[in-house]
Amino acid sequence: MVISSTNPHNKEIAIRRRIASIFNKREDDFPSLREYNDYLEEVEDMTFNLIEGVDVAAIEAKIAKYQEENSEQIMVNRARKAEELAAALAASKGQAAQTANDVGASQDFGAVPQGQYAPTFAGQPRPTGMAPQPLPLGGSDMPGYAGDDDETMRLRAERGARAGGWSLEISRKRALEEAFGSMWVC
Known part of the structure; x- marks a missing residue:
C-alpha cells in the first residue's frame, strides 16, 4: 500500500492507523511483559521504517504475511475494541452497557439497536441508525x-x-x- 501525501504528518498518521489496525494485540495476549514489549518495539520499528521509506517492500511483505496468519485474532481484537468503545459511549451517556450476548439474545440476526455496531465482512465496525445531530446554540x-x-x-x-x-x-x-x-x- 502506497500512501502519498504532501503533508508528512498526514502520511505518518495514516501509516500509524493502518499498522495499529493490523498489529492490535494487547498486553493480556502475551505470557509476559517482556514479550509484549518486544512486540511493541518490533511494530514501532516497522512503522518508523515505513514512514521513513526504509525497506518498504520487505516490511509490506511482512505485514501481509502477519495479516494472513493472524486474520482471525485481528478480527477478534477489532470487535473487542468496538465493544469497549460502545460500552464507554453507553456509560458516558448514563446507559447500562449491553454485552454482545444481550444484543444477540434480544434481537434477530439482521436487527441491531440504535447506537450499536452491526458486523461487517471487512472486519470494520459500522455504526447503525442515524446519529443525533448537535443543535446550534443560541x-x-x-x-x-x-x-x-x-x-x-x-x-x-x-x-x-x-x-x-x-x-x-x-x-x-x-x-x-x-x-x-x-x-x-x-
Missing part, C-alpha cells in the same frame, strides 16, 4: 446577529473574558510590573 441570540445591540455585545464580551479567567485588575497589575521591571536604576 440561534438569533448569538453575537453578531442583527438582534444584538452594543450593550448586549459588551456584556457578552465581559462575561466571556471573566469565564476565561481574565480581569481588568490582572491586566493593570501586569502592565505595572512590566513597566517597573524594565526600568534601570543608575
Whole structure:
C-alpha cells in the first residue's frame, strides 16, 4: 500500500492507523511483559521504517504475511475494541452497557439497536441508525446577529473574558510590573 501525501504528518498518521489496525494485540495476549514489549518495539520499528521509506517492500511483505496468519485474532481484537468503545459511549451517556450476548439474545440476526455496531465482512465496525445531530446554540441570540445591540455585545464580551479567567485588575497589575521591571536604576 502506497500512501502519498504532501503533508508528512498526514502520511505518518495514516501509516500509524493502518499498522495499529493490523498489529492490535494487547498486553493480556502475551505470557509476559517482556514479550509484549518486544512486540511493541518490533511494530514501532516497522512503522518508523515505513514512514521513513526504509525497506518498504520487505516490511509490506511482512505485514501481509502477519495479516494472513493472524486474520482471525485481528478480527477478534477489532470487535473487542468496538465493544469497549460502545460500552464507554453507553456509560458516558448514563446507559447500562449491553454485552454482545444481550444484543444477540434480544434481537434477530439482521436487527441491531440504535447506537450499536452491526458486523461487517471487512472486519470494520459500522455504526447503525442515524446519529443525533448537535443543535446550534443560541440561534438569533448569538453575537453578531442583527438582534444584538452594543450593550448586549459588551456584556457578552465581559462575561466571556471573566469565564476565561481574565480581569481588568490582572491586566493593570501586569502592565505595572512590566513597566517597573524594565526600568534601570543608575
